[in-house]
Amino acid sequence: MAQITFIQPDGSARVVDAPEGETLMIAATTAGVDGIVAECGGSCMCATCHCLVVSGPTEALPVMEDAERDTLEFTAQDMQDTSRLTCQIKATEALSGLTLRVVGR
Amino acid sequence: MAGVVILGAGHAGTQAAASLREAGFTGPVTLVSDEADLPYHKPPLSKSFMKQADAPLQPLRGAATYAQKDITLRLGVAVTAIDRPARCLHFADGSRLNYDRLILATGTAARRLTAPGADLGGVFYLRSAQDARAMRAALPDAGRVVVIGGGFIGLEAAAMLAARGIAVTVIEMATQVLGRAVSGAVASAVAADLVANGVTLRCGAGIDHLSGAGQVGAVHLTDGTRLPADIVVVGIGAMPEVALAQAAGLACDNGVVTDATLATSDPAIFAIGDCAAYPQAQLGRMARLESVQNATDQARALAQTLTGNPVVYDALPWFWSDIGALKLQIAGLSHDADDAIVVHRADGSLQSVWRLAQGRLVAVETLDSPGEHMLARRLIAEGLTPARDVMASGDMAALKAAYASARALPA
Ligand SMILES: Cc1cc2nc3c(=O)[nH]c(=O)nc-3n(C[C@H](O)[C@H](O)[C@H](O)COP(=O)(O)OP(=O)(O)OC[C@H]3O[C@@H](n4cnc5c(N)ncnc54)[C@H](O)[C@@H]3O)c2cc1C
Ligand code: FES
Numbered sequence: 001m002a003q004i005t006f007i008q009p010d011g012s013a014r015v016v017d018a019p020e021g022e023t024l025m026i027a028a029t030t031a032g033v034d035g036i037v038a039e040c041g042g043s044c045m046c047a048t049c050h051c052l053v054v055s056g057p058t059e060a061l062p063v064m065e066d067a068e069r070d071t072l073e074f075t076a077q078d079m080q081d082t083s084r085l086t087c088q089i090k091a092t093e094a095l096s097g098l099t100l101r102v103v104g105r
Numbered sequence: 106m107a108g109v110v111i112l113g114a115g116h117a118g119t120q121a122a123a124s125l126r127e128a129g130f131t132g133p134v135t136l137v138s139d140e141a142d143l144p145y146h147k148p149p150l151s152k153s154f155m156k157q158a159d160a161p162l163q164p165l166r167g168a169a170t171y172a173q174k175d176i177t178l179r180l181g182v183a184v185t186a187i188d189r190p191a192r193c194l195h196f197a198d199g200s201r202l203n204y205d206r207l208i209l210a211t212g213t214a215a216r217r218l219t220a221p222g223a224d225l226g227g228v229f230y231l232r233s234a235q236d237a238r239a240m241r242a243a244l245p246d247a248g249r250v251v252v253i254g255g256g257f258i259g260l261e262a263a264a265m266l267a268a269r270g271i272a273v274t275v276i277e278m279a280t281q282v283l284g285r286a287v288s289g290a291v292a293s294a295v296a297a298d299l300v301a302n303g304v305t306l307r308c309g310a311g312i313d314h315l316s317g318a319g320q321v322g323a324v325h326l327t328d329g330t331r332l333p334a335d336i337v338v339v340g341i342g343a344m345p346e347v348a349l350a351q352a353a354g355l356a357c358d359n360g361v362v363t364d365a366t367l368a369t370s371d372p373a374i375f376a377i378g379d380c381a382a383y384p385q386a387q388l389g390r391m392a393r394l395e396s397v398q399n400a401t402d403q404a405r406a407l408a409q410t411l412t413g414n415p416v417v418y419d420a421l422p423w424f425w426s427d428i429g430a431l432k433l434q435i436a437g438l439s440h441d442a443d444d445a446i447v448v449h450r451a452d453g454s455l456q457s458v459w460r461l462a463q464g465r466l467v468a469v470e471t472l473d474s475p476g477e478h479m480l481a482r483r484l485i486a487e488g489l490t491p492a493r494d495v496m497a498s499g500d501m502a503a504l505k506a507a508y509a510s511a512r513a514l515p516a
Binding site: 040 | 116120123146148149163164165166167168169170173397398401423425427432434475476478479480482483501
């Protein structure tokens with residue numbers, strides 16, 4: 001279980017418990033975090049699960065694969081250095097305390 | 106004020122409800138569906154949902170979201186009629202619901218097999234969560250499965266079942282799988298991959314009848330072959346759910362007919378997603394598409410239109426299908442393609458097929474090449490056709506450079 005904080009597009013924060021091995025996108029949509037649409041259901045194709053990494057144990061984040069980078073580069077609104085697709089990040093204990101800002105669209 | 110009523114809580118309807126709120130709509134929003142499940146993602150039904158006996162449905166939105174957004178969910182009751190003069194829906198339980206604006210998002214129904222024996226037990230379709238649960242429950246006792254139909258859903262299911270150690274045979278009427286949905290090169294590569302993973306393919310085969318006592322026991326082909334089967338999965342396409350619209354006198358032709366803003370022949374009624382036939386921008390003619398992208402992007406566009414910012418729906422179509430470990434992605438529409446550039450990897454495997462119509466790039470099919478797919482979406486959406494040798498190279502760096510320089514030029 002990892003506790004992840006999502007800052008929603010309206011600025012309010014939501015703390016979500018992400019079960020070990022589940023993606024942060026699934027945890028966010030299940031909890032109803034605003035702005036995470038996850039239209040492709042986690043297939044790394046839509047970038048509607050796009051978040052910016054704000055703070056926390058960022059060293060525990062998985063390395064970005066090419067597919068995630070390409071989706072961000074060509075599809076996401078306003079890709080930044082801290083951009084990640086939450087459907088490509090699986091929850092681990094070590095990620096607890098991570099804060100992400102939802103980009104929305 | 107009766108507000109907006111959305112009929113059908115699939116990908117299109119659910120997105121429409123959410124997008125209306127995001128666009129600032131403050132009136133009542135009611136989302137109704139005959140399915141009892143909280144609205145869920147459909148693509149996993151033929152993919153991950155079949156993998157494990159206890160895999161849950163993947164909800165489109167968390168349960169709490171609907172109340173948070175003041176979206177009234179009415180699940181598990183079918184709508185039986187649309188009374189247009191009264192602007193009122195009639196439900197199977199006798200209740201009624203008024204609307205100011207009605208959005209039809211009724212999707213499709215699986216095309217039914219008509220061969221004798223099609224109504225035997227153990228014959229499954231894959232359209233709803235209920236279908237998928239029924240099929241999944243039958244799998245532990247199934248050693249041999251016959252899949253009828255070599256379309257996306259049939260092939261995805263076949264790959265999944267084979268991965269579970271089940272002996273799978275796919276029966277396809279045409280000479281190759283996936284029909285006209287993809288190029289011949291991609292169809293062949295997909296077929297080869299399935300065969301390598303233990304699936305038996307029988308193309309050019311017709312179904313004569315199904316036999317069994319109560320439960321299906323075998324599928325009989327027109328050439329006399331008898332294929333033993335513990336269960337049969339039917340994936341022979343889908344038909345738009347237009348019965349209510351038709352009965353209400355709305356124009357229907359391969360779907361509920363809409364204009365470019367997704368309005369039907371009744372200005373108070375709109376149609377989106379799998380059930381809608383609309384003037385397709387890239388093709389320049391009426392079309393009806395069945396994809397998650399089409400459903401959600403139409404929902405977003407319509408929410409804009411209904412909140413005072415009329416938009417013509419012209420988003421570029423894209424699609425994906427996970428057939429076993431193979432990721433097939435399609436950018437654009439290949440209906441009018443008359444030329445193809447086939448790209449192989451150094452190891453000889455198929456990477457992509459770039460499809461052109463009168464010299465213009467219209468679609469790109471990729472196999473396990475997600476970056477190329479993403480870039481192709483940009484190129485097609487912006488009307489760019491890279492030089493032939495660049496497309497044929499399949500090289501991401503060269504493609505990205507071509508895209509960047511094309512964009513830098515004034516259009
Ligand atoms: C097994 C499967 C796998 C798929 N895989 C992919 C994929 O990998 N990629 C992709 O892009 N697309 C895929 N699709 C297609 C995609 O799911 C559809 O295009 C999408 O669901 C269309 O959304 P929709 O809202 O138009 O219709 P649907 O999602 O079908 O929703 C329509 C809803 O309306 C309800 N309804 C209909 N009539 C009534 C009535 N009279 N009263 C009340 N409720 C009613 C239905 O029960 C249903 O819940 C797949 C589809 C299936 C079935
Ligand atoms: S859910 Fe679509 S890219 Fe993450």
